[in-house]
Amino acid sequence: MAILYGVLRGRPDRFKREDNASTPHLQIRVLEDGGQPWRIAVNVQSNTGSHVAFWVVDPLVGHPVLASLEGRSQGFTTLAANAGGALDYVKAPLFDLALGRVLPPTGAASADDLQDLLSLFLEQCKAAGGEIFAFGAKFEQNLHKPIDMEFGNTDGLHGIHDIHMNQGNVGQHAGDNGVFHDGGLILKFPDRLMGLFLAFQSQRVPTDAAGNAATGALAIEQILGGGGPTLPPPLVSTIYIERALINPSGADPGLETVVLGNLAATSQTLSHWRLLDKNGRATPIDATLAPGASLIVALDGRGVQLGNNGGNLILQDDTNAQVDVVTYTAEDAGSDNRYVRFRR
Incomplete structure (x- = not known):
C-alpha cells in the first residue's frame, strides 16, 4: 500500500x-x-x-x-x-x-x-x-x-x-x-x-x-446484520492467547513467556502454528494441548519479543490465518515478574 x-x-x-x-x-x-x-x-x-x-x-x-x-x-x-x-x-x-x-x-x-x-x-x-x-x-x-x-x-x-x-x-x-x-x-x-x-x-x-x-x-x-441473508458466523478457534509474562525478573530473553489456552473438551494439536509480535517476529508452535489445558510458550529472544512500551500478539494457525489477537500497554508491561491477563 x-x-x-x-x-x-x-x-x-x-x-x-x-x-x-x-x-x-x-x-x-x-x-x-x-x-x-x-x-x-x-x-x-x-x-x-x-x-x-x-x-x-x-x-x-x-x-x-x-x-x-x-x-x-x-x-x-x-x-x-x-x-x-x-x-x-x-x-x-x-x-x-x-x-x-x-x-x-x-x-x-x-x-x-x-x-x-x-x-x-x-x-x-x-x-x-x-x-x-x-x-x-x-x-x-x-x-x-x-x-x-x-x-x-x-x-x-x-x-x-x-x-x-x-x-x-x-x-x-x-x-x-x-x-x-x-x-x-x-x-x-x-x-x-x-x-x-x-x-x-x-x-x-x-x-x-x-x-x-x-x-x-x-x-x-x-x-452488522445487513446485506441480504444471514450468514453463519465464522468458526471461532478454541485456542486463544490467555496471558503472558511480559516483564520477568532478570534479562528478558529466555524468560518471557506467552500462555495459550484450550477451551475445547478434547485435545488440540497445534502443528506449524506461530506467534507474531508487533514487528513481525515469529515464534513457531508445535504442541498438543490437553482438554481445558494451558500451554506455556517460552520466548528465547530469537522470535517474538514482548516490548516494554506495549504492542500486540497475533496467533496464526498452519495456514497463517489469524486465530486470535491481543494488545497490551506499557502499563501492562510495567507489572514486574507477574503474568498479565489480556483484556477481551
Missing part, C-alpha cells in the same frame, strides 16, 4: 459538510498552535452509495497506540507499520467490529446523519480546548480543490485523507489494502480520549498478513 501514512495532530477549528457530492466528505479544518491550517477529509459515503459504518469508543483506553500520542509533534508525523503507533482494526483491535452502526451521509434534520454526529463530537472537543489526532494518508499532490483555498491550505499538501479502514477491500480497491495503515480520529478531551473509527460496509474481515480479505471473510455489512 504505497501511501504516506501517519498521524496529524492539531486543534479542531471548523467543519464543512458536503451534502450534494457523489462521494461526500466531512471536511475538517485543524490548526497547529502556530497557525498552520490542515484539512482532514472524512468519507461519509462510499463511491457505490452505501452508508459508512462507524464505531464510537468513549472512553478509549487500554491500547498501546495511546501512549504514543502525547509525544507526537503538531502537524503530520509518518508512522511505522506496527502496533506502537499505527492503527489496525484487525491485528491490534481498538473495538468490537460487531458493535458498529450506520447512518446516512446527509439528512433533512439537524441530528440525523453521520456528518451531524461527527460534527457534534468535534464541536465538543473544540469547546473543551481539546486536540484531534487524525490517522490516514497525507496529501501528496495539489489537486487545486476550492476547499483547500477556503481552509488556507494554499499549497494543497497540508491535508490528510483515508480516515477509515484500509484493508479488506475486494475488486477495484484491493490495491489499497495494507496492514497498520488504518485511518481514524482520536479526540483528546481534558479528561479522556474518544475514538471515532470508520469503514466501508463492503470491506471484509478477517484479513490476512497483507491486509487482503482472508478466505471466508465476511463483509462488514453482513457482520
Whole structure:
C-alpha cells in the first residue's frame, strides 16, 4: 500500500459538510498552535452509495497506540507499520467490529446523519480546548480543490485523507489494502480520549498478513446484520492467547513467556502454528494441548519479543490465518515478574 501514512495532530477549528457530492466528505479544518491550517477529509459515503459504518469508543483506553500520542509533534508525523503507533482494526483491535452502526451521509434534520454526529463530537472537543489526532494518508499532490483555498491550505499538501479502514477491500480497491495503515480520529478531551473509527460496509474481515480479505471473510455489512441473508458466523478457534509474562525478573530473553489456552473438551494439536509480535517476529508452535489445558510458550529472544512500551500478539494457525489477537500497554508491561491477563 504505497501511501504516506501517519498521524496529524492539531486543534479542531471548523467543519464543512458536503451534502450534494457523489462521494461526500466531512471536511475538517485543524490548526497547529502556530497557525498552520490542515484539512482532514472524512468519507461519509462510499463511491457505490452505501452508508459508512462507524464505531464510537468513549472512553478509549487500554491500547498501546495511546501512549504514543502525547509525544507526537503538531502537524503530520509518518508512522511505522506496527502496533506502537499505527492503527489496525484487525491485528491490534481498538473495538468490537460487531458493535458498529450506520447512518446516512446527509439528512433533512439537524441530528440525523453521520456528518451531524461527527460534527457534534468535534464541536465538543473544540469547546473543551481539546486536540484531534487524525490517522490516514497525507496529501501528496495539489489537486487545486476550492476547499483547500477556503481552509488556507494554499499549497494543497497540508491535508490528510483515508480516515477509515484500509484493508479488506475486494475488486477495484484491493490495491489499497495494507496492514497498520488504518485511518481514524482520536479526540483528546481534558479528561479522556474518544475514538471515532470508520469503514466501508463492503470491506471484509478477517484479513490476512497483507491486509487482503482472508478466505471466508465476511463483509462488514453482513457482520452488522445487513446485506441480504444471514450468514453463519465464522468458526471461532478454541485456542486463544490467555496471558503472558511480559516483564520477568532478570534479562528478558529466555524468560518471557506467552500462555495459550484450550477451551475445547478434547485435545488440540497445534502443528506449524506461530506467534507474531508487533514487528513481525515469529515464534513457531508445535504442541498438543490437553482438554481445558494451558500451554506455556517460552520466548528465547530469537522470535517474538514482548516490548516494554506495549504492542500486540497475533496467533496464526498452519495456514497463517489469524486465530486470535491481543494488545497490551506499557502499563501492562510495567507489572514486574507477574503474568498479565489480556483484556477481551
